[in-house]
Amino acid sequence: MERQQLITQLHAEQCSCVIFNNGATRSFNERGVKDLFRILNHEPELLCGASIADKVVGKGAAALMIAGGVRWVYADVVSAAAMELFTKSGVELEFKECVPNIINRAGTDICPVEKLCQDCKTAEECLPLIDKFIKEMSL
Numbered sequence: 001m002e003r004q005q006l007i008t009q010l011h012a013e014q015c016s017c018v019i020f021n022n023g024a025t026r027s028f029n030e031r032g033v034k035d036l037f038r039i040l041n042h043e044p045e046l047l048c049g050a051s052i053a054d055k056v057v058g059k060g061a062a063a064l065m066i067a068g069g070v071r072w073v074y075a076d077v078v079s080a081a082a083m084e085l086f087t088k089s090g091v092e093l094e095f096k097e098c099v100p101n102i103i104n105r106a107g108t109d110i111c112p113v114e115k116l117c118q119d120c121k122t123a124e125e126c127l128p129l130i131d132k133f134i135k136e137m138s139l
Contacts, residue, residue: 003094006053007074021050031105033113036064037134044068057082057095058102060113063126066091077102079114085123 006025010018015027017035026046028035039046047068054061057075062082065073066089073086078095079102086093102111109115116133117126 003051003053003072003074006051010053010055010074010076016056017052017054019046019050019052021046021048032111033060033064033130034134036061036068037130040064040068056102058111058114059085059117059120060111060126060130062086062091063117063120063123064130066123067127081114081118089123 006018006020009025009027013027015029016031017028019026019028019039030038047065047070050068050070051072052065052070053074055076057065057073057077058079059081062073062078062085066085070091072092073094075082075093075095077097077099078093080098080100083093083095083098102114103109104111110118113130113133116129120126120129
């Protein structure tokens, strides 16, 4: 699938992200990093070598994608921290807009996962923090 087709599908379906790998395309609709977290932990083969089109990519989402071995990412909005992580990890990134930080849904503060990962230097450092956050949110 061509990259532009992934971006078109992302907007046409109004989903949160579209993943293409091994000849198959799948769409996801969860908020935040839930889908990426679940995929990395339960079907990591979907991320390895994948191309992803996503609406909003902060540092936490970037860390999950990098840990999964994604090779190309398109984001409507990407945070500067996510962009830096992708660059250091060799993941190809295209985006519409780069912002200093991803903002929470209420528009009142930095996204909690973005804030959680702000001091991490690598994707690997972010993973246990995201794991704890997701598990606490599920209680």
